[in-house]
Amino acid sequence: MEEGTKGKKTIFIGGIGDDVDETVIYEHFAAFGDIIEVQLPPAPANPSKPTELKHRGFAFVTYSSPADAQDAIDNMDLNELRGRVLKVNQAKPMKSLQPPDGNRAIWESEEWLQEFAKPLAQSGGVQGRTAQRAPSGEAEEQANNEEPDAMEE
Numbered sequence: 001m002e003e004g005t006k007g008k009k010t011i012f013i014g015g016i017g018d019d020v021d022e023t024v025i026y027e028h029f030a031a032f033g034d035i036i037e038v039q040l041p042p043a044p045a046n047p048s049k050p051t052e053l054k055h056r057g058f059a060f061v062t063y064s065s066p067a068d069a070q071d072a073i074d075n076m077d078l079n080e081l082r083g084r085v086l087k088v089n090q091a092k093p094m095k096s097l098q099p100p101d102g103n104r105a106i107w108e109s110e111e112w113l114q115e116f117a118k119p120l121a122q123s124g125g126v127q128g129r130t131a132q133r134a135p136s137g138e139a140e141e142q143a144n145n146e147e148p149d150a151m152e153e
Contacts, residue, residue: 009036009069013076014058014087016040022059028081029061033068037061060091 013025022038029035039062040055063069069090077088 008090009064009066010060010062010091011069011072012058012060012087012089012091015084016055016057016059016086017082017084018054018057019082020059021055024082025059025061029072029076032063032072032075034064035061036064 013029016025022040025038025040026035029038037060039060041058041060043054043056061069061072063072073088073090076086079086079088
């Protein structure tokens, strides 16, 4: 068994045809072990045909043991079911559509700000550079006393 697949009991079955339902999946995959659940995710409903129920072309089968799931993968991957070649492998957790904190910049969190943000005087901005050149009172006086056309001696 591959590393990282130990303990995983759910398999993904891709490439199933429209004529396949949960019963057909159950019949073909029950030979490998006790099945706990068969899921065929439904396709988005077609407004023009509300009575037509379709699936999305894949299924999930959950076995009672990881060894049964691995047996099903080993025996059914790239096999044919009703004229279609199946792709069978370990089911992976669904990726969320948004990151855990949503679409927020990292510096919007209080934890990040407390750890990385500096006071303005230390941040290297214009105010910080002015404060570094001269003591705080002298910098303001120099800025106010200088005339635009005055030349230094």
